[in-house]
Amino acid sequence: MRSAHTVEQVRAAEADLMARLPEGTLMQRAATGLAVAISNFLGSTYGARVVLLIGSGDNGGDALYAGARLARRGAQVTAVLLSDKAHAEGLEALKMCGGRVGSVEDIRGADVVIDGIVGIGGRPGLRPDALAAVQLAEQFDVPIVAVDTPSGVDVDTGETPEPHVNAALTVTFGTHKICHFIDPAATACGPVHLVEIGLDLPPAEVESLQAADIRHLYPVPHGESDKYSRGVLGLMVGSTQYPGAAVIATAGALGGPVGMVRYVGPDPVAEAVRAAHPEIVAGNGRVQAWTIGSGLGDELDIPRIRELLDAEEPVVLDADGLKALDDSGDHVDVLATPHAGELARLLDVDRATVEAERLKHARLAAERYDVTVLLKGATTVIAAPDGQVRVNSNATPWLATAGAGDVLAGLCGSLLAGGLSPLDAASLGAYLHAAAANLASSSGPTTAISVAAALPEATRYLLRS
Numbered sequence: 001m002r003s004a005h006t007v008e009q010v011r012a013a014e015a016d017l018m019a020r021l022p023e024g025t026l027m028q029r030a031a032t033g034l035a036v037a038i039s040n041f042l043g044s045t046y047g048a049r050v051v052l053l054i055g056s057g058d059n060g061g062d063a064l065y066a067g068a069r070l071a072r073r074g075a076q077v078t079a080v081l082l083s084d085k086a087h088a089e090g091l092e093a094l095k096m097c098g099g100r101v102g103s104v105e106d107i108r109g110a111d112v113v114i115d116g117i118v119g120i121g122g123r124p125g126l127r128p129d130a131l132a133a134v135q136l137a138e139q140f141d142v143p144i145v146a147v148d149t150p151s152g153v154d155v156d157t158g159e160t161p162e163p164h165v166n167a168a169l170t171v172t173f174g175t176h177k178i179c180h181f182i183d184p185a186a187t188a189c190g191p192v193h194l195v196e197i198g199l200d201l202p203p204a205e206v207e208s209l210q211a212a213d214i215r216h217l218y219p220v221p222h223g224e225s226d227k228y229s230r231g232v233l234g235l236m237v238g239s240t241q242y243p244g245a246a247v248i249a250t251a252g253a254l255g256g257p258v259g260m261v262r263y264v265g266p267d268p269v270a271e272a273v274r275a276a277h278p279e280i281v282a283g284n285g286r287v288q289a290w291t292i293g294s295g296l297g298d299e300l301d302i303p304r305i306r307e308l309l310d311a312e313e314p315v316v317l318d319a320d321g322l323k324a325l326d327d328s329g330d331h332v333d334v335l336a337t338p339h340a341g342e343l344a345r346l347l348d349v350d351r352a353t354v355e356a357e358r359l360k361h362a363r364l365a366a367e368r369y370d371v372t373v374l375l376k377g378a379t380t381v382i383a384a385p386d387g388q389v390r391v392n393s394n395a396t397p398w399l400a401t402a403g404a405g406d407v408l409a410g411l412c413g414s415l416l417a418g419g420l421s422p423l424d425a426a427s428l429g430a431y432l433h434a435a436a437a438n439l440a441s442s443s444g445p446t447t448a449i450s451v452a453a454a455l456p457e458a459t460r461y462l463l464r465s
């Protein structure tokens, strides 16, 4: 599990630890890890030209001490001071090791620029000098390594309302921050490298499941299992208008842990589903969970869906089915899987607002509708009505293909029927869907059906590893 904490949580943990350690210990731990990460990024430190952009706080201090270490190992290090309050001891250390103070002109011809403008103490946006320096690095194609956070992003929300650094690598300390997990800021971080500094932290604000968590949570059958005890999923998806949605969602469901799938829908669609997947059963019967919504089109039956939402069995509600959601009643066992446009309609805001403030709107919808929300996108945000948030970031952009959402809805339903909570079903579903897409795509085009077909292999790999 990866964890992201708020600035307030990090500050409190830092204060606790600093009270027990000699002054400056944490900054030295951070700077050591930062210098190693920059060395690895550069490949060779000796003779490398490194420019440090230094703001007024400890973020600049980290960059200066790391610069001193790199200078000691033969790098040509130049600090560009963007404030007259640069960290004095850090600057002294840099000069002692052969580093010097220069100007933005040094960015031309540099091998790397280190963003020590602001970290967790920063407000969104860049001041004019910093913005000019960052634009120069972009103009000359010099990669930027961000210290702790890319300067200019909103650290606690992942929003980017103002200009900010786009990093090739972010090196962070103690724990991840929310901007490392939530888009659009997450994209601005590039890969994120975490340096341990020994903070003792409370439960995280946002979590991201890793392979070991998937292995631990997956409902693996045992010796006594039969097809019913593994879970039966009811699928109310597809229509005579969109029969493909039913075929694709069924493929997604069968790629999950469920023991049996029942298809409930018009006869010609049931025939198409049966032709593609002879293992399904058509018609009503007892189920442990439902997936409702993909491709219902004009055949959407809102009163029937509301009956199922009010019934005992948990429900994945997707696409057209989301129109049946209302904000009265208890829906804690409902998992809604909107994309940004559908979430915007549920909250009566425009799509761009949801895209810009993904965490906030996923949380808002979870609270207003009392459901778990899985907001689809390059990084998936999952918000539960009790305030828990998880993200998934392992998706390939090739997954943006027609029908991929239907596979996800079927798979999440399968995981719900297998006995997982909506939060776990959503987290595992997003992870496995992305893992299968990586396998099916292998860095090239893929289709929804190929993603569904890759689910068993992706799952097998994760369960074995």
Ligand SMILES: NC(=O)C1=CN([C@@H]2O[C@H](COP(=O)(O)OP(=O)(O)OC[C@H]3O[C@@H](n4cnc5c(N)ncnc54)[C@H](OP(=O)(O)O)[C@@H]3O)[C@@H](O)[C@H]2O)[C@@H](O)CC1
Binding pocket: 010, 011, 014, 026, 027, 030, 055, 056, 057, 058, 059, 060, 062, 083, 117, 118, 119, 120, 121, 122, 123, 124, 125, 126, 127, 130, 147, 148, 149, 152, 173, 174, 197
């Ligand atoms: N916590 C930990 O565990 C550890 C923390 N460590 C490190 O400390 C960092 C936090 O340091 P910090 O608290 O000094 O804040 P930081 O982000 O450097 O600067 C804040 C100052 O910048 C200014 N400013 C604000 N917005 C701005 C903007 N948009 N553009 C430009 N300037 C802006 C504003 O000052 P002003 O100029 O307004 O007077 C504000 O006071 C943290 O990210 C990590 O790197 C590690 O060393 C070890 C462990």
Ligand SMILES: [K+]
Binding pocket: 059, 115, 116, 117, 118, 119, 146, 147, 148, 149, 150, 151
């Ligand atoms: K920074």
